[in-house]
Structures are given as C-alpha cells and as structure tokens.
Amino acid sequence: MAIQKISRDSISDQVFVQMKEQILEGEWKPGEKIPSENELARQFGVSRVTVRNALQKLSALELLETRFGEGSFVRSPDAASVMSPLIPAAYLNDNGMEEILQLRRMIEGPVCGEACRRASEEDVKELEYFFKKMEATKDYLPEFARFDYLFHIKMARIAGNSIIMRIYDIMNEVMKCSFEKVVQARGNRAGLYYHGRIVDAFERKDDEAAEKIMDEHMKELYESFFNDFRD
Missing domain, CATH: 1.10.10.10 (Winged helix-like DNA-binding domain superfamily/Winged helix DNA-binding domain)
Known part of the structure; x- marks a missing residue:
C-alpha cells in the first residue's frame, strides 16, 4: 500500500x-x-x-x-505479540506457530487425561459429535479446522481447570488461527486418526490411553512442524 x-x-x-x-x-x-x-x-x-x-x-x-x-x-512476531487485540492473529508466523505447538505439547496430554477421568456420558457424546463433524467436513478444511478446535476446547472445559480455560480464552483467536494453519499445511488425515482414537478411549473411560494418544498426537504434530512448515 x-x-x-x-x-x-x-x-x-x-x-x-x-x-x-x-x-x-x-x-x-x-x-x-x-x-x-x-x-x-x-x-x-x-x-x-x-x-x-x-x-x-x-x-x-x-x-x-x-x-x-x-x-x-x-x-518477527511471536505468539505473545499476536495476543494483543491491536494485532490480527493472522500475523502469526512460523516462529509463533512453533511456540503455540510447544505450549500445546506441554499441556494437552495431561488435559486430555484429566478430561477423560471427569467426563460424563453427555460430555463424551459432545466430543463424539465434534468428531463426527470433523469427519463430515473433511473435504472442507476451514470447517474441519473449526470443529477440530471446538473438540479441544470442549476437552479443556471437561478437565475443569479454570487456569487452563483462562489460557484458552486469552489465546482464543491465536489458537483458532494455529489450528487453521496446521490443517492447511497438513490436511486432515492425522487429525481424524488421533481424534478417533481419543474418542474411543473416552468411551472406554481409559484416561491413561487418552493421555498417551494425545501426547503422541502433539509430538507428531510438533515434529512435523519442522518438516512441513519450514520446507
């Protein structure tokens, strides 16, 4: 301009x-x-x-x-800088994405395990709903990313930790943007694979399996950052 x-x-x-x-x-x-x-x-x-x-x-x-x-x-903007309401989340670059994925890798496994321990039948049904929506929108990646994000937000709410939810609330737009960037870069195959296994663990009330699967998912996602995003 x-x-x-x-x-x-x-x-x-x-x-x-x-x-x-x-x-x-x-x-x-x-x-x-x-x-x-x-x-x-x-x-x-x-x-x-x-x-x-x-x-x-x-x-x-x-x-x-x-x-x-x-x-x-x-x-070069980092994840913290784009949390300002004066700066669009879309300004998030690869360095900021790496920090977001680091954060998710640190917290999402334990959050998933705790959510599985606490989940009611209604909670599990809602996670199943979001997963089915991911399957239904797999050919339209923006909507797929939205339901992927909602799946993780619901899981965090089930876990019941107010500090974790505050982090998600503060980083709302940045987190949404990061989910979109991940899906745009990598497609939906891994997301469907891991989320399906997580839902299965919730249905079995196997919190150890749920946490382990989410840890695997976050590890794979973080490591693929260096291969896919930086090529």
Whole structure:
C-alpha cells in the first residue's frame, strides 16, 4: 500500500495506524530496516516528533525493534505479540506457530487425561459429535479446522481447570488461527486418526490411553512442524 499524506485530525494515531498496516500487510517485512524518522516525516507530511511517537507505540507492541545508531527494524512476531487485540492473529508466523505447538505439547496430554477421568456420558457424546463433524467436513478444511478446535476446547472445559480455560480464552483467536494453519499445511488425515482414537478411549473411560494418544498426537504434530512448515 502507498503511504498517504495525513490530515490534521489525530495525526499521531493516523501515522501509527498506517505504519502498523505497512508491517501487518507485509510491505515492511521481518528483519527489514524501515525508513528513517526524517524520511517518514517527509512521506507522511508530519513532524519527526509525530513519527517518533508512532515508532514508540510500534515498539511497545513488539512490531519494531530500535537499534541505537542503526535505526528501526521490523520484528518477527511471536505468539505473545499476536495476543494483543491491536494485532490480527493472522500475523502469526512460523516462529509463533512453533511456540503455540510447544505450549500445546506441554499441556494437552495431561488435559486430555484429566478430561477423560471427569467426563460424563453427555460430555463424551459432545466430543463424539465434534468428531463426527470433523469427519463430515473433511473435504472442507476451514470447517474441519473449526470443529477440530471446538473438540479441544470442549476437552479443556471437561478437565475443569479454570487456569487452563483462562489460557484458552486469552489465546482464543491465536489458537483458532494455529489450528487453521496446521490443517492447511497438513490436511486432515492425522487429525481424524488421533481424534478417533481419543474418542474411543473416552468411551472406554481409559484416561491413561487418552493421555498417551494425545501426547503422541502433539509430538507428531510438533515434529512435523519442522518438516512441513519450514520446507
């Protein structure tokens, strides 16, 4: 997108928004040095102080890194940075995806085991419902990813740990985006295989098997990140 001259209303905010869009839309790429304060002030038609204020806001959001004597550089976003409501979850890159998958690998096995121990018949039926929806939407990956995500959210709710649920609530959009990226990159075969086995373990009330299967699933998913996402 082309930089536009700024009107006199909310000058600092307008500069900040346009600069943020330059980053989020990929005009300024991770690792790239952005124009100097003087050059940005000239392009926007504003003062250097206004540009500096915008740069400080972008640095606070961890979108920019200012290096003394060198200038400002676009940062590669991590999972924490895209949790800000000011930054779309779609900005999540491979480094952020790796952190999300690390987190899931650490918590989802134990969550699955605890959920299996606590699950009522109604809970199991709801997990079965989400799995059947995954099967029914296997040829339409966005919907498949949505039901995959809902399966995991339901499992976390069954486990009954308020802190885990708070983590999921805070990371809601980021987690949804990560599920979509996984399915887009890898398809649905592994998801159907592991989720079917997990449902079977819940039906048998075998919490040890449920936790082990989820651990296998997360290990396979995490390790495939290096093969599929980074090729």
